[in-house]
Amino acid sequence: MSVRSSWQLFLFRWREFLRTPEIIFWVLVFPCLTLLVLGMAFRPAPPEPIPVLVAIAPGDLVAEALAASLAGPELRVIQATPEEAQRKLRRGEAALLVRPSGERVGTVRSGDIQVSAPGEPVLQGDPTNPETRAARLIVQAALAKAAGHPAPIGKDEQVTTRGARYIDWLVPGLLGMQIMNGSLWGLGFGLVEVRAKRLLKRFAVTPMSRLEFLLAHAAQRFLVVALEAAVMFVFARLVFDVPMEGSWLAFALAAGLGTLAFCGIGVLVAARPRTTEVAAMVMNLPMLPQMILSGVFFSAARFPDWFQPFVQALPLTALNDAMRAVQNEGAGIGGIAHELAILAVWSVVTWVIGLKLFRWT
16 A cells, blocks of 8 residues: 555545544543543542441430540541441441440439440441441540540451441442443444444334334343343352342342343433444443442442432442342342332333434434
């Protein structure tokens, strides 16, 4: 090939690039937006307080005093009943649970009320979680300072039971992420790849409708994603002994609705792009935010309260919460009805809009 031919081919590719506005956006604008968001999230600032749970039974003045002694810039104290505190700890909403000891060593007078004083508080958490270890040191130092004690205070109670470990919390999140990735890439990217090869327009002249065509592709992805999720969960169960406290039917229903919702998003993403390059860039728009916001590697409860309605409305958040509730807390279908409703809404809306926008060419 001569130099002139190479130059003409280069000009052709460059004009093709400039004539595709979506590529320009994803190549030039989107990286800057990503840098802006991540720069704001990780800008130099004081470290965020570590969330710590304090179990407080109604009328327990000692536990209330315990919570007050932990107040400070390094800790964000979350007060809850003992039962709710255990649930929040399992859901990863805090790094450590502090509760009064059952041992009674004397009395404490609060106004005109005299109550039994416990021994050293119990610090309950997963020793494999690095944030738990950091929280334990800060809590012990705060308790020692409040008591005027020269040595750290607090009895360690390591959580090693199945369902309360970090790995038990992590596995459903990884399963949810795998379902999202498999559905979006397998269906959405696959459809654009067929369109880029100019094969889709051949189906336009057949009696097959768009709905039948897309449902056939979605059914195939259901089987593939189900196989991937099953292999992943069996591996986690054999290697890490993760539990299944609830119903397999409820777990499968949540996973199935999640797959349907993400297949709908895949159809929506693949409705118009004509090249795989554009499809790959567009695919990151629903995937990347959910991988960060939806509680895959850390609890979505860590985000500010004003941001929670948006986070809780995401399909991956609903899927992860539903599978965690079934796997670790024994929830049934009724216990995850809210999450199932969110996934159902996403499924209907994305499939309806995707079918309207989908084009053969």
